[in-house]
Amino acid sequence: MSHTAHIPSHRKPRRSASKTALRAGVAGGVLSTIAVAAAAGPAQAEPVTQTIEMPTLTTGLSTAVAASAEATQQVALDLETQAHEDAAATTAAKAAKKAKAEAVRKAEAKKKAETAAKAKAEAALRASRSEARTTLSATSGSTSVAPSSSSATGSAASVIAFVKAQVGDAYVSGGTGPNSWDCSGLVQAAFRSVGVDLPRVSQAQSTAGTQVSLSNLQPGDILYWGGAGSAYHVGVYVGGGQFVGAQNPSTGVVLRSLDYDPPSGAVRVL
Template identity: 95%
Template sequence: MSLTAHIPSHRKPRRSAPKSALRAGVAGGVLSTIAVAGAAGPAQAEPVTQTIEMPTLTSGLSTAVAASAEATQQVALDLETQAQEDAAATSAAKAATKAKAEAVRKAEAKKKAEAAAKAKAEAALRASRSEARTTLSASSGATAVASSSSSATGSAASVVSFVRAQVGDAYVSGGTGPNSWDCSGLVQAAFRTVGVDLPRVSQAQSTAGTQVSLSNLQPGDILYWGGAGSAYHVGVYVGGGQFVGAQNPSTGVVLRPLSYDPPSGAVRVL
């Protein structure tokens, strides 16, 4: 026996765990043992199949597709609108070009018409002035011829009267009347009225009669310009220092003083 066996201890006695806790621990141990035994046993439970439902994307995809289609349609509409605008612009440009060309054509036509009207008016004015000069010349010449034709008798007076009556007629190359003449055609027609048949051209008429001096002229003598036999123009002396001749297209048949265009010579037929 120890010496200290009977010495009372000063430690407090250990309290025992509550019964309820003890029971809980025992029960837990038993349950764990049963669970382990069940898991290790030959019988196994069927596996549990769990279906996981994936979130659907249909609604979002439809929205995206719709948005894409709308954008594409808008692009197509924009392109169509642009094409229409371009076509309208091209059409307008063509119309403007055509209108401008038409305006230029009309302006040119108007300008030509105005020029033609002006030329016609000027021609009418020149003709009027020419007619006035011819009338004045014929009037003054008629007075001189009347005073000098008193010395012209018979056939010579008839020739003078005929050529005076043609003053104012037109000059036409090859013309033989009754309203247009060339120089030799007028002279031939005048002498034909008195039964004298002269050659048709100036060269032959300049040698058809007797050559006379220009200082000894009588009414009815044939005047010529150029050489005898090679004359290029003829006329009829009507007295008073004047002659009648079909001069040129600008003047026609005129009455002129000898000084207007002095002749080269003269022949007497009557």
């Protein structure tokens, strides 16, 4: 065995033939290019035209178009909705105007009917009073009633004093005093002052005592207008051809001559 058999070699490892050939080829190509360029001299280089491929925008464009279409459709729907709302508002306004006109018409018709009914009632009242005057004239030969020949005494005098003390008080429908009265409320209070209880309403008061002739009246008699049992007004005869009664809201409680408004009849309670 040689004494150098175990000494490692210091030579570089041998490169493979393929790598060596590749490097040689590259180097040769570079040297060839340099040689050709040098031989060509300062010839002007041709401009290099480079084609740039633009990215495809199909996907983004489709999304934008779709969004635009959706927005347009939404605007159309909003306009259509607004149109429907405007039409509904116009229809409602027309209906409200028509309803208001109808309400006004009905109110006017009601007012006319009430006015006509009031006029009819007043005409009936005037006719009733005219009939009462005619009846009184036929039975007594005059619209005046002979005054009593004697002065009131006792309870009758107290009743007369009571009603005369209320002259000037207000007339209020349903009033029973002490400062406002209706016709039957005043008569009831006057007789109650002497301990006589009378019915509350004029219809019942017109039949509360003995019927007497208008030509034979005495102070303290109850006068009534209308029929006995259906009278619409009452008062108290105070003598001297006069009576006291709560007539109406315009006059209140008054002292009047029988010729002012001749009664239909009379009853005597005292």
